[in-house]
Amino acid sequence: xxxxxxxxxxxxxxxxxxxxxxALRATALxxxxxxxxxxxxxxxxxxxxxxxxxxxGIDATPASAATPTELRARTAAQVYGRGxxxxxxSEAAKAAAALATSDPAGAAAASTIARYPVATWLGEWxxxxxxxxxVTAATDGAAATGTTAVFVTYAIPQRDCGGYSAGxxxxxxxxRWVEQVVSLVAGKRAVVVVEPDSLAMxxxxxxxxxxxxxxxxxxxxxxxAFTAAGVPAYLDAGNSNWVPAATMAERLTKAGVQSxxxxxxxxxxxxxxxxxxxxxxxxxxxxxxxxxVIDTSRNGTGWRGTWCNAPGAGLGTTPRVATxxxxxxxxxxxxxxxxxxxxxxxxxxxxxxxxxxxxxxxANAALGTPAPQTPAPAQTAAPKRQQSAAPRVTLESxxxxxxxxxxxxxxxxxxxxxxxxxxxxxxxxxxVASPTAGLDRPDVARTTGAGAAHGFQAVVPGPAGTHRVCAxxxxxxxxxxxxxxxxTSVCRTLTIAASAPVGRVDAVTSPAKRRVAVxxxxxxxDAVATPVTVTVRVDGRGATGIAASGSRPDIGRAYGxxxxxxxxxxxxxxxxxxxxxxxxxxxxxGGDSSLGCRxxxxx
Numbered sequence: 001x002x003x004x005x006x007x008x009x010x011x012x013x014x015x016x017x018x019x020x021x022x023a024l025r026a027t028a029l030x031x032x033x034x035x036x037x038x039x040x041x042x043x044x045x046x047x048x049x050x051x052x053x054x055x056x057g058i059d060a061t062p063a064s065a066a067t068p069t070e071l072r073a074r075t076a077a078q079v080y081g082r083g084x085x086x087x088x089x090s091e092a093a094k095a096a097a098a099l100a101t102s103d104p105a106g107a108a109a110a111s112t113i114a115r116y117p118v119a120t121w122l123g124e125w126x127x128x129x130x131x132x133x134x135v136t137a138a139t140d141g142a143a144a145t146g147t148t149a150v151f152v153t154y155a156i157p158q159r160d161c162g163g164y165s166a167g168x169x170x171x172x173x174x175x176r177w178v179e180q181v182v183s184l185v186a187g188k189r190a191v192v193v194v195e196p197d198s199l200a201m202x203x204x205x206x207x208x209x210x211x212x213x214x215x216x217x218x219x220x221x222x223x224x225a226f227t228a229a230g231v232p233a234y235l236d237a238g239n240s241n242w243v244p245a246a247t248m249a250e251r252l253t254k255a256g257v258q259s260x261x262x263x264x265x266x267x268x269x270x271x272x273x274x275x276x277x278x279x280x281x282x283x284x285x286x287x288x289x290x291x292x293v294i295d296t297s298r299n300g301t302g303w304r305g306t307w308c309n310a311p312g313a314g315l316g317t318t319p320r321v322a323t324x325x326x327x328x329x330x331x332x333x334x335x336x337x338x339x340x341x342x343x344x345x346x347x348x349x350x351x352x353x354x355x356x357x358x359x360x361x362x363a364n365a366a367l368g369t370p371a372p373q374t375p376a377p378a379q380t381a382a383p384k385r386q387q388s389a390a391p392r393v394t395l396e397s398x399x400x401x402x403x404x405x406x407x408x409x410x411x412x413x414x415x416x417x418x419x420x421x422x423x424x425x426x427x428x429x430x431x432v433a434s435p436t437a438g439l440d441r442p443d444v445a446r447t448t449g450a451g452a453a454h455g456f457q458a459v460v461p462g463p464a465g466t467h468r469v470c471a472x473x474x475x476x477x478x479x480x481x482x483x484x485x486x487x488t489s490v491c492r493t494l495t496i497a498a499s500a501p502v503g504r505v506d507a508v509t510s511p512a513k514r515r516v517a518v519x520x521x522x523x524x525x526d527a528v529a530t531p532v533t534v535t536v537r538v539d540g541r542g543a544t545g546i547a548a549s550g551s552r553p554d555i556g557r558a559y560g561x562x563x564x565x566x567x568x569x570x571x572x573x574x575x576x577x578x579x580x581x582x583x584x585x586x587x588x589x590g591g592d593s594s595l596g597c598r599x600x601x602x603x
Contacts, residue, residue, distance in 0.1 A: 066230040068259045072291065076321050076329040079191060079232050079261070084117035084319040084332055085142040085149040091336045092118070095353045106355035109362040110338060116367075117319045118297070118333045119150040119193065122181060124169060131180055139188035149190045150332055152267075153181065156195045156218060161207040171218060178222050186229035193234050193293070193334055194222055194260075196267040199251045200238030204445050204452055220256030232261035234293055239269045240279035241303070241414045241450055249286035262291035262327065268335035270299045270313055277328060284327040291327050295334035300366035305392075308344035309357055314364025337361050391421065391473045391488050393437075398469040398492040402502050403528050403561025405462035405494070410444045410455045411437040411473045417450035424472040425460050433460045437473075459560025463526040464498040464588055499525055500593035501532050501584035503548070503565075508580045508598035511570070516600055518580060519568040521555050522548040526588025528561040533585045534595065536569065538578050544571060548584070577601050 087093075096110035120138050122131065138149040155177060159168035169177060185192065198219065202212050219235060226233035235257050237248050252263055263283065266276045273294060280292045300314030315337055322328040338358030340347035347354045391413035398407050411421045420438030424431045439455035460469075470491035503522025511517050522532045531549035536542075550566030581597040 066227060068227050071227050071230065071232055071261055072289075074232075076291070076323065080148045080321045080330055081189065082146040083148070083321055084119075084330065085138060085145065085147040085189075086115075086117035087120060087138055087141060087149075089137070090114055090118050091353060092338055092358070095338065095355070095358070098353075099355060103355055105359055109355070109359040110353075112362045112365075113315070113337050113358060116315075116333060117147070117150070118336055119152050121152045121154055121336070123153075123155040124167060124177075127177065127180075131177075132184060135181065135184040139185060139190055142189040147189070149185075149188070150193065150334070151181070151185065151190060152193045152334060153178070153195055153222070156198050157214065158207065158211055159195075159198075161201055161204055161211075171214065174218060175221065178225065182225045182229050182231070185226070185231050188231075191232040191234065191261070191293075192226055193264045193267065193332075194219060194226075194236060196236045196264070196334070197238065198236060199248065199255060200236070200242045202251065203243055203247075204442055216251075216254040216256075220254075220259070223256050223260035227259050227261075232291075234262050234264040234291075235260055236267055237263040237265050237280070237283055237292070239266045240271050240275045241417060243451075244418060245279055245282035246286060249283050252283070252287050252290070257287050257290055260290070262293075262329070263287070264293050264295065264332075264334065266295045266299065268295065268298070268341065269307060270301075270303050270310055272299055272302050273317060273331065277326065280328070281326060289327060291329045293330050293332050293334075294328065296331045297333040297335045297337045298361060300361075301364050306345070308341040309347040309354065311345060311360070312364060313361060314366055315361050316366060318367050393421075393423065393471050393473045393488050393490055395469070395471040395490045395492055398494055400462070400494065400496050401459050401560065402525060403523060403559040404459050404525055405467070405469055405496070406457070406459050406560070407469060407471065408455075408457040409437075409471055409490075410441050411471070412444065412450045412454045413473070414450055420453055421473050423456050425458060426470045426472060427460060427462060427467050429468075433458050461528055461561075462496050464496050464590070466493065466495045468493050496525070498589040500586050500590040502593065503532070503534070503584050503595045505582050505596050505598055508600045510573075510600055510602045513603045514572055514575060515570055516573045516578070516580060516602055517568070517570045518546075518582065519566070520548075520582065520595060521552050521565045521567065522584040522593075522595060523555075523559075523561055523565040524584070524587040524590070525561075526586070526590060530587055531564065532587065534567050535583045535585065536571065537581050537583075538571065538573055540579075540581070544569065573602050575602050 092110045092114035096107050096114055099107035099110060120134060126134050142149040155168045155174060157168050157171055157174060198215055201207055202215065223233045223235060235252055235255050237252060257263060265280050273296060276294045280294065284290050284292060296316035298313050299316035301312055304310035304312050317331050319330065319332050321330050338353055338361060340350055340352050340354040342350040347357060391411060393409065393411040395407060395409045398405055405427065407425055411423050413419065413421060420436050422434050423437050425433045435456045435458040437456040438453050439457065440452050441455035442452045444454045445452040468491055470489050472487050472489040474487045501522050501524040504520050506520040509517050518536050522534050524532050531547045534546050534548055536544045536546065546567045546569045548567040549564050550568060551563050552566035553563045555565050556563035577599065579597055579599050582595040584593045584595055586592050
């Protein structure tokens with residue numbers, strides 16, 4: 001993980017924050033004034049019909065200095081003209097050329113992807129002359145074709161919170177970089193998707209606690225600057241299965257969505273358009289009618305069980321401008337299909353071309369699926385689904401432990417992503433424990449998009465023998481009611497060897513004349529709920545039996561087999577030096593166990 005730079009307090013330098021905001025807006029307005037006269041107004045007299053989405057009689061409106069009200073009043077057709085710009089030097093186009101000789105199949109897949117428009121991502125790899133060249137090439141190309149260049153800013157401090165795509169600038173450097181971007185796009189046919197995941201990831205425990213306020217102030221300044229330059233900006237709202245709509249609407253508001261065109265969803269993810277639009281309409285209604293765009297670059301086959309180079313994913317609906325009467329502006333390809341998400345599922349480092357995956361995306365493509373034609377109703381409550389989504393549960397391990405079988409895994413139901421599910425653990429068909437899946441698992445948040453609090457672990461009874469251990473979760477419908485899908489289970493088989501009791505002699509003392517006090521703990525995995533009998537002998541003589549059934553919460557926490565395993569007894573012993581030994585009698589096939597001997601001087 002990279003070293004995280006110290007974050008500034010939101011109240012430490014209010015004048016600095018104000019100066020930054022003023023500087024960004026001033027830059028935007030100066031750039032807009034210089035470039036607006038050169039922007040091309042492209043009149044589209046033809047009617048464009050694309051898979052059921054119609055744009056007709058359009059006058060494409062070039063960017064110019066604007067207020068939030070003016071920018072939000074523009075139609076999607078005015079913003080996008082003939083649609084999303086397709087850069088001839090996209091990563092797919094570069095890969096097609098590079099692989100032409102060494103990987104013909106990979107080159108063919110890359111060529112297919114390169115036929116379709118894709119966003120241009122800007123980050124710390126595009127600075128100075130490189131930034132100018134990259135942005136200018138795209139905006140010039142968009143002006144020449146009557147399309148709109150789609151850019152993505154992706155360099156915010158603590159980007160990805162140490163994940164596969166970690167990186168970004170510090171706050172001051174980021175503000176200076178944004179000023180450059182604003183000056184380059186002002187007066188041009190462009191839109192900007194602002195910092196994917198930056199708000200949704202605030203639910204992730206891997207992000208530092210002070211990050212929220214820094215992100216809100218940075219993003220507020222950024223979208224205000226783009227708007228002042230007349231460039232529609234979309235804050236990122238995660239996806240339909242990550243953060244609840246009400247929570248995301250609150251975050252968007254704090255990040256200045258009222259000063260932006262709206263928000264984006266499903267960036268680099270796989271969820272179907274219908275699910276994303278239902279979610280986005282709720283968020284839109286909660287943020288004053290914000291417009292939104294949906295990334296369809298890889299949603300051809302829907303959610304595939306992981307966000308990272310998901311096996312079986314396919315290219316999704318090709319980019320198009322929406323005219324369905326909702327707040328949806330467009331379906332875009334924001335993520336570059338074929339670019340790796342990270343070193344997972346066989347992929348190279350994040351951002352590098354992954355030829356095998358690109359070929360799979362093309363093979364599973366669903367390019368012609370139309371966008372929804374019926375407006376999704378705006379509402380503040382989650383809509384009812386005709387059928388609940390099946391819950392997911394994993395049993396990552398089931399292994400022998402001193403007190404039984406140690407199980408570990410996670411469970412989530414995307415109908416209620418914030419709920420910690422009850423997991424029934426069965427051994428040979430009998431429920432032996434029901435832990436709650438609420439432990440922090442940042443990896444699960446990245447895998448499912450449903451937050452991190454979904455892990456579970458427990459120690460369950462497991463005597464010697466071969467056992468089938470299962471984790472079972474029941475379906476929960478939206479709103480928390482019982483779902484309609486059958487319970488989901490996953491099982492493992494393991495063999496537990498016979499073993500003798502485990503335990504310890506904690507202390508042997510002489511608290512009074514002619515007295516010896518013995519204490520400790522013991523249990524037997526073969527019957528962990530039954531108290532073990534420990535036998536105390538002094539100098540090898542006598543045999544005092546004690547039931548190890550006293551309360552020892554520390555042993556319960558350490559081994560997971562319950563707390564009732566302590567023993568303590570005071571014996572009458574003659575004065576002098578004595579050896580005290582303790583033996584635990586086994587309850588199964590593992591035999592007895594010596595817990596050790598201690599020497600004590602009795603008064």
